[in-house]
C-alpha cells in the first residue's frame with residue numbers, strides 16, 4: 001500500500017484570493033480516494049524543534065507568531081495570508097516527516113500530497129515556500145543509523161535553490177536539479193549537479209537530458225531518495241516555460257521509480273509545483289505520479 005499524507009488545510013490554509021491554484025490539493029485527493037493501492041492519512045503537526053534543526057530559530061518563531069515583515073511575506077507569496085497558513089505549514093512538514101518515517105521503517109515509497117518546498121532558505125522563504133521540508137527530512141533521516149547518504153532529486157521545473165544552498169556543505173547529501181535555465185529563480189544556487197533546459201524543451205529533449213543525468217547516478221550508492229516531483233514542466237503550465245506532455249512526465253517518473261526500485265532505495269515523494277491552466281492538467285499529472293508510485297509499491 002502506498003501511504004500518502006493529505007490534510008484539507010493544504011487547500012483551506014490558503015486564501016481563495018491568493019494567486020495560487022489552491023484547489024489542486026482537494027481535487028487530487030478526490031481523484032485518489034478511489035485508487036487501488038493508495039491509502040490516505042492525516043498528517044500530524046510538525047514541531048518547532050523539528051524545523052529549527054535546519055532553520056534559523058528567529059525566522060521560525062517570527063513566522064509561527066505571525067511576525068514576518070511585509071517584505072518577507074511578499075517574497076513567499078500565497079497572500080493574502082490567513083491565520084491557517086501556520087497550521088497548514090506545520091501539517092505539510094508533518095506529512096513529509098511521516099512519509100519519511102514510513103519509508104525508513106518499511107522501505108519502498110511514500111508521499112506527501114504537498115511539500116517539496118525547495119525555495120525556502122535557512123532564514124527566509126521564497127516562491128510559495130516557507131520552510132524547506134526536504135532539508136528538514138534530510139536532517140531527520142541522518143539522525144537514524146540506517147541513513148548515511150541521501151540522494152535529492154529535484155525535477156520541478158524551477159531550480160531547487162533553497163535546498164542546494166541549505167545542504168551545500170553536507171557531504172552526506174547529493175543534490176541534483178533539472179530545471180529551466182531561463183526561469184525562476186533567476187539567481188541560481190549551486191547544487192551538486194545542475195542541468196538546465198532551454199525554454200520550450202519537448203519530451204525528447206527533456207527525457208534525453210534526464211537520461212544523461214540519471215546515467216551519472218548510481219542509486220546503489222544511497223540509502224534514501226528524496227524526490228521532488230513537481231509537474232510544472234508541463235506544456236500547459238503557466239510558470240513552466242517548457243513543452244513537456246503528460247506522457248513525457250509519466251515517462252520521467254517511470255525512469256526514476258525504476259531506478260529506485262532496482263536499487264531497493266527507500267523513496268519519499270514530495271509533490272512540488274504545478275500551475276497549469278486548466279488546473280485539471282496539473283491534477284492529471286499528479287494523479288499519474290501517485291498512481292504509478294502505487295504500482296511500484298505493489299510490486300515489492
Ligand SMILES: [Zn+2]
Pocket residue numbers: 156157158230232272273274
Ligand atoms: Zn516549480
